[in-house]
Amino acid sequence: MPSTFVDKVKRKTFIIRESGRSTDFISPSFGHGCLFDCSYCYMKRHKPYGLDVATNTNDILYEINSHAYFTVVDKPNQTHEQFTTYDISCNEDFGLHANKYHEWEKIFEFFKNHPVAMGSFATKFVNLKFLNYNPEGKIRIRFSLMSQFYADYLEPNTSSISKRILAIDKFIEAGYDVHINFSPVIVVNGWLDRYKALFEEVEANVTHKNKVKAEVIFLTHNENKHKYNLIHDKKGEHLLWNPSIQENKISQYGGINIRYKHVLKAQYIEQFKKLHKEIIPWNTIRYIF
Numbered sequence: 001m002p003s004t005f006v007d008k009v010k011r012k013t014f015i016i017r018e019s020g021r022s023t024d025f026i027s028p029s030f031g032h033g034c035l036f037d038c039s040y041c042y043m044k045r046h047k048p049y050g051l052d053v054a055t056n057t058n059d060i061l062y063e064i065n066s067h068a069y070f071t072v073v074d075k076p077n078q079t080h081e082q083f084t085t086y087d088i089s090c091n092e093d094f095g096l097h098a099n100k101y102h103e104w105e106k107i108f109e110f111f112k113n114h115p116v117a118m119g120s121f122a123t124k125f126v127n128l129k130f131l132n133y134n135p136e137g138k139i140r141i142r143f144s145l146m147s148q149f150y151a152d153y154l155e156p157n158t159s160s161i162s163k164r165i166l167a168i169d170k171f172i173e174a175g176y177d178v179h180i181n182f183s184p185v186i187v188v189n190g191w192l193d194r195y196k197a198l199f200e201e202v203e204a205n206v207t208h209k210n211k212v213k214a215e216v217i218f219l220t221h222n223e224n225k226h227k228y229n230l231i232h233d234k235k236g237e238h239l240l241w242n243p244s245i246q247e248n249k250i251s252q253y254g255g256i257n258i259r260y261k262h263v264l265k266a267q268y269i270e271q272f273k274k275l276h277k278e279i280i281p282w283n284t285i286r287y288i289f
């Protein structure tokens with residue numbers, strides 16, 4: 001079955017989930033599924049193929065609007081000093097799908113004009129069409145970054161890492177709030193050297209240093225996804241599956257997730273933070289786990 005089929009659906013449930021990490025809340029899905037195919041994708045465990053696009057954008061915006069007005073959020077917090085933040089792209093890459101499948105200007109306009117709510121999404125695609133629209137700081141794009149060496153295996157067909165880094169200044173100048181999403185952090189031999197080179201490239205190419213914060217999420221893999229990747233000959237499983245430094249964790253949705261061993265992960269986090277602070281100290285880490 002091709003991974004590119006797209007269905008239009010009328011979204012019937014509008015659950016807004018609490019997050020508190022990348023954003024305060026996760027909005028109902030404008031899209032569910034992804035036309036990229038990253039080897040570590042948690043969403044693909046549940047929907048390996050295709051993309052469902054909600055046809056009722058207005059209904060979703062209506063729900064976000066009501067939620068924003070009736071939900072008290074303690075501000076300032078690490079997601080934003082002032083606005084209640086909503087991740088609009090938890091189950092897709094909104095940046096990739098926007099031009100063809102989403103009423104993105106309507107969605108951006110909603111957030112731009114909303115006195116309480118702000119929209120946010122992580123992406124691995126540099127969508128230059130967005131540069132023609134100024135959201136006046138009410139849309140945060142979180143460019144996902146990892147070493148290009150890892151991305152070549154794990155993130156087929158996405159924008160190159162250099163292109164994503166070069167996009168940071170451009171998007172800030174166009175009126176976007178831009179953060180970096182270091183996710184997933186991959187630990188294999190030589191990983192700190194790879195992150196050193198990545199941080200140096202960020203340092204050399206970002207001018208608006210006082211504006212760009214970061215979130216850092218170490219890899220969580222999954223046993224079923226591991227088997228799926230092997231059966232389907234996905235590239236890069238040797239970077240993801242590393243039992244000598246990983247342990248099982250029963251996920252809240254059932255199934256066995258695999259993460260770096262607790263004690264080791266604490267050391268990795270300290271190593272990451274130290275290196276990050278040496279090279280790009282201006283890039284405040286909002287959270288790391």
Ligand code: SF4
Pocket residue numbers: 033034035036037038040041042043044091092093124
């Ligand atoms: S871009 Fe995100 S949603 Fe799409 S396949 Fe990659 S990890 Fe999954």
